[in-house]
Amino acid sequence: MNNPTEHPLVRAHLDAVDRYTAPLSDERRRELLADLLEHVRVSLAERDPADEDAVRQVLEQLGSPQQIADAALAEEGRTRAEPETSSHTTLTLVLAVLPMPLLLVPVIGPGLALVATIVAAVRVAKAAQWTRREKTQATVLLLSPILVTPLAAAVVAASSGLDLPGVLLACAVGFCPAPVAAFRLARSAARLRTAALITTPR
Structure with a gap:
């Protein structure tokens, strides 16, 4: 897999961030996801993108989707709504x-x-x-x-x-x-x- 941002774990992580930050404006969410993608790309540039452990380490450094969403929402005085059961x-x-x-x-x-x-x-x-x-x-x-x-x-x-x-x-x-x-x-x-x-x- 030449592009690390196409890794299933990366896509799943960013997909979850996108959903948890639904209360944000579309522009703010796009900016946030672009920043996260760039961080992943840089962090995995010198690693094997097929190495699942390496990908997991980079994602863990970013924080869980819930943590990322909470921080982004807190900047605008919002809170993350928990998904339905x-x-x-x-x-x-x-x-x-x-x-x-x-x-x-x-x-x-x-x-x-x-x-x-x-x-x-x-x-x-x-x-x-x-x-x-x-x-x-x-x-x-x-x-x-x-x-x-x-x-x-x-x-x-x-x-x-x-x-x-x-x-x-x-x-x-x-x-x-x-x-x-x-x-x-x-x-x-x-x-x-x-x-x-x-x-x-x-």
């Missing part, structure tokens, strides 16, 4: 994908699906383990049924009439982005938990 994250993800099966419930299904989507979006906005960019993207996907479903219904109505199967089809199309959001959030949360384990000093 896995049970809370699971509940959020379940609410995100729940609208799809709820659409099969007669009469009240679409309404319940919309409520579940809104609750999931609120939970995502309040969660600590996702960055602002991830929250924005997920919120757009989760709330897109509000616009996409009526458009899909209009297309179905124009082509074959809006009977019950047509309504269900329009709702299914409208709520398709929700599982995509849940998948991306789940993958991001899993990466953060992995990063926290990997970057814990041995």
Whole structure:
């Protein structure tokens, strides 16, 4: 591995710092990550970047992602929010994908699906383990049924009439982005938990 900053441990470490410093402005986080990358690059310049022990030593010198985040946040009078427990994250993800099966419930299904989507979006906005960019993207996907479903219904109505199967089809199309959001959030949360384990000093 010619570039030490591409080492999985380095990427995991910086990824965790990025997430823990989510309350900071995007510009401040970019500056912080650039400084950390430069420190890693210089520190590993004369070492074997494939030597995992050497990489770990450099990362331990930097401090844990939590310590780095706490110091950066303290400069702006902020504190680091602890990530949600896995049970809370699971509940959020379940609410995100729940609208799809709820659409099969007669009469009240679409309404319940919309409520579940809104609750999931609120939970995502309040969660600590996702960055602002991830929250924005997920919120757009989760709330897109509000616009996409009526458009899909209009297309179905124009082509074959809006009977019950047509309504269900329009709702299914409208709520398709929700599982995509849940998948991306789940993958991001899993990466953060992995990063926290990997970057814990041995």
